[in-house]
Amino acid sequence: MPPPTKQLDPVAASFAAEQLRAWTVQYGPALRRYFMKKVGPNEAEDLVQEVFLSLQLRGRTGGEIDNIEGYLFRTAANTIVRRHQRQKWDWAGHDVLDDLDDLSDDVSPERVLMGKEELDRVLSAMRGLPPRCSQAFFLHRFEELTYSAIAARMRITNSAVERLIQRALRRISATVDPEL
Numbered sequence: 001m002p003p004p005t006k007q008l009d010p011v012a013a014s015f016a017a018e019q020l021r022a023w024t025v026q027y028g029p030a031l032r033r034y035f036m037k038k039v040g041p042n043e044a045e046d047l048v049q050e051v052f053l054s055l056q057l058r059g060r061t062g063g064e065i066d067n068i069e070g071y072l073f074r075t076a077a078n079t080i081v082r083r084h085q086r087q088k089w090d091w092a093g094h095d096v097l098d099d100l101d102d103l104s105d106d107v108s109p110e111r112v113l114m115g116k117e118e119l120d121r122v123l124s125a126m127r128g129l130p131p132r133c134s135q136a137f138f139l140h141r142f143e144e145l146t147y148s149a150i151a152a153r154m155r156i157t158n159s160a161v162e163r164l165i166q167r168a169l170r171r172i173s174a175t176v177d178p179e180l
Helices: 010-038 041-060 068-086 100-106 109-127 131-141 147-154 158-176
Strands: none
Touching: 010 041, 010 068, 041 068, 109 158, 131 147, 131 158, 147 158
């Protein structure tokens, strides 16, 4: 037996539908861009609809959402995870690994240590960036924002964002590999 759902009165249902339409207009394009980066254009629209369907279903149960943007993007991330979990692994579509002995050499303790040391150099270089440079770099590389979105958030021009990110990349590169 399914759990009981809270029934909304007609006025509340109309308000909820209108609010859902407004959120679709406001957040739909950002969700599409997010999904297009993750899965490509073929699946992006379906995934956007899954997110808003989840939001609509939550509205029927009467759950309040304090941070709609956070909720939508967390739901988007969960939607991608669920989509990948539903897909079955197709062994026929993959090549057989013939040289398994060669793979063990690639993961030697020395190579692991070298990787950890290089990661430490990168993190140290990132910590040493000036605050505005660090902010622009973080927003672009980790939050995956466009230069325009970063410029709007930081209240600077697109060319200033570009210069900050270039400066960050030069400093990180110089710290990681001084010979460059």
